[in-house]
Amino acid sequence: MPAQIPAVDYLVLGNEPHLQVWRCDDCSAAYFDRRNGCARCFGTAFTRQPVASEGVVRAFTRVERGAKEPFTSVVVDLGEGVHVKANLRGVDDPNLITPDFKVRMFTYVVGTDDEGTEAVAFAFEPVGS
Amino acid sequence: MSNNVWVIGTSMTRFGRFGEKDLMDLAVEATSGALKDADLDLGQIGLLALGNVYETNSHHGQRLQNQMGQTGIPVYNVVNACATGATAVRVAMMSILAGETDLGLAVGVEQMGKMGLIGGSKRRDEKKVYTPKGRYGSVVKTEGTFGTNLMPGVFAQAGTEYALQHGVTQTQFAKVAHKNHLHSTLNPLAQYQKEFSLEEILAAEVIAWPNTLPMCCPTGDGAAAVILCSDAKLATLDPDVRRRAVKVSASVLTSDPYVDGGQVQADINTLTRNAAAQAYEKAGVGPADLDLVELHDCFATAELLHYDNLGLCEPGGAGEFIDSGAPYRDGRIPVNVSGGLLSKGHPLGATGVANIYEIVTHLRGEAGARQIEGAKVGLAHVIGLASACGVHILEKRA
Numbered sequence: 001m002p003a004q005i006p007a008v009d010y011l012v013l014g015n016e017p018h019l020q021v022w023r024c025d026d027c028s029a030a031y032f033d034r035r036n037g038c039a040r041c042f043g044t045a046f047t048r049q050p051v052a053s054e055g056v057v058r059a060f061t062r063v064e065r066g067a068k069e070p071f072t073s074v075v076v077d078l079g080e081g082v083h084v085k086a087n088l089r090g091v092d093d094p095n096l097i098t099p100d101f102k103v104r105m106f107t108y109v110v111g112t113d114d115e116g117t118e119a120v121a122f123a124f125e126p127v128g129s
Numbered sequence: 130m131s132n133n134v135w136v137i138g139t140s141m142t143r144f145g146r147f148g149e150k151d152l153m154d155l156a157v158e159a160t161s162g163a164l165k166d167a168d169l170d171l172g173q174i175g176l177l178a179l180g181n182v183y184e185t186n187s188h189h190g191q192r193l194q195n196q197m198g199q200t201g202i203p204v205y206n207v208v209n210a211c212a213t214g215a216t217a218v219r220v221a222m223m224s225i226l227a228g229e230t231d232l233g234l235a236v237g238v239e240q241m242g243k244m245g246l247i248g249g250s251k252r253r254d255e256k257k258v259y260t261p262k263g264r265y266g267s268v269v270k271t272e273g274t275f276g277t278n279l280m281p282g283v284f285a286q287a288g289t290e291y292a293l294q295h296g297v298t299q300t301q302f303a304k305v306a307h308k309n310h311l312h313s314t315l316n317p318l319a320q321y322q323k324e325f326s327l328e329e330i331l332a333a334e335v336i337a338w339p340n341t342l343p344m345c346c347p348t349g350d351g352a353a354a355v356i357l358c359s360d361a362k363l364a365t366l367d368p369d370v371r372r373r374a375v376k377v378s379a380s381v382l383t384s385d386p387y388v389d390g391g392q393v394q395a396d397i398n399t400l401t402r403n404a405a406a407q408a409y410e411k412a413g414v415g416p417a418d419l420d421l422v423e424l425h426d427c428f429a430t431a432e433l434l435h436y437d438n439l440g441l442c443e444p445g446g447a448g449e450f451i452d453s454g455a456p457y458r459d460g461r462i463p464v465n466v467s468g469g470l471l472s473k474g475h476p477l478g479a480t481g482v483a484n485i486y487e488i489v490t491h492l493r494g495e496a497g498a499r500q501i502e503g504a505k506v507g508l509a510h511v512i513g514l515a516s517a518c519g520v521h522i523l524e525k526r527a
Binding site for chain 1: 257258259261264265266267268269271273274275276277278279281282285286287289290293294334335336337338339387389390392393394
């Protein structure tokens with residue numbers, strides 16, 4: 001099996017791939033990026049924490065221009081103050097996205113570099129698909 | 130210290146694409162027009178704030194002086210995303226309120242040409258060896274892999290978030306574009322003056338759903354300028370200048386407060402609501418007192434949200450508000466009678482100043498065919514990501 005690397009460092013690979021956030025130790029605000037401080041409470045201590053892999057679509061669009069291939073972008077509310085932006089697979093018609101639209105995360109190989117290492121990305125799909 | 134600040138001169142170039150001109154040609158045209166409008170010369174101006182985004186590291190304020198007159202006054206080169214122009218106006222206003230000058234000049238100028246949709250994607254070479262980079266430790270291009278963060282997609286998603294909460298339809302979003310393109314047919318300074326039917330708008334190429342091409346603002350070139358004046362100075366000026374002076378009743382600038390998810394998907398609402406609340410309080414007016422509004426319709430979806438954010442409609446009622454015809458020029462609260470960013474154009478640094486030009490021109494009763502008769506109070510709003518929001522409330526002189 002070729003070596004794999006997560007396409008972003010907040011994706012954890014393994015038997016149960018999942019996303020993780022930096023939680024502010026003081027106020028629990030959640031961030032995906034490397035932090036210097038907390039934008040809500042100014043705290044500077046953070047702890048890595050796994051987050052849910054299922055959530056509800058909060059916002060969406062279908063990008064038709066400016067992309068190699070059209071794609072559906074979603075902002076997913078994963079609960080506990082965590083929102084993530086990602087692609088939604090399996091829904092090409094945005095009219096199908098309705099309030100309380102539930103989705104779950106999955107991973108896929110997004111590319112391979114010249115040394116044969118596979119980059120693994122994540123996306124979402126409708127629950128039940 | 131001055132208690133009130135007044136607009137005594139304003140001008141704007143036509144917005145469009147002017148490849149034969151450079152940034153300074155546009156800035157000089159707007160500045161000269163504003164000086165003439167105020168019956169002043171550059172030697173009387175005590176401060177220059179020049180707003181521009183794409184050439185901001187070229188010290189464009191001093192470049193303008195090089196072309197028009199070097200008087201040794203303080204120059205502020207201002208950049209604040211799409212709120213750049215409004216921020217330049219606010220810099221001039223604060224200097225007057227601080228007692229540093231009695232006459233301030235704010236200019237906004239941009240030359241974008243035909244550079245495609247704002248923030249449009251550029252293809253980059255793929256990395257040969259995956260190496261985590263940046264604050265997200267990414268090894269691949271994130272745009273299109275992890276959703277979209279380009280402006281058309283961001284504002285589309287802002288719109289669908291509201292739609293999921295309040296049941297707004299694509300047709301209701303499209304009505305915004307219908308209205309603003311219709312309004313622009315009366316504005317000779319607009320980049321486009323072409324009416325589109327609702328059917329044409331809905332059938333046009335989808336850029337980022339629900340926004341089709343006529344629901345997205347164009348890129349372009351243009352400039353606008355305003356001259357601000359203190360109470361004390363106004364009293365010394367020509368009676369005709371005094372008669373045409375327009376009061377700046379509120380000048381507010383906000384940025385994003387923290388909200389959950391705000392660093393994932395830009396929150397264009399909270400800072401606009403905060404700015405509006407502060408502006409209404411400072412001016413002592415409410416949404417029902419407004420005779421016209423120029424707001425930041427960079428995409429049709431955005432305008433609908435700002436009806437709600439600025440308190441023009443009932444909470445959650447932006448869809449019904451456009452259906453009622455209220456924001457059309459013959460409606461209850463005319464919005465973007467200039468044609469808005471969608472049709473008048475959006476040369477980034479100029480936009481915030483041009484919105485004030487539009488309001489002032491109506492309050493003076495000088496807007497010609499597009500005049501909102503009897504206008505006494507107007508609001509100008511801009512927002513830039515991520516994120517700055519400027520709101521100015523202007524009032525006709527009593």
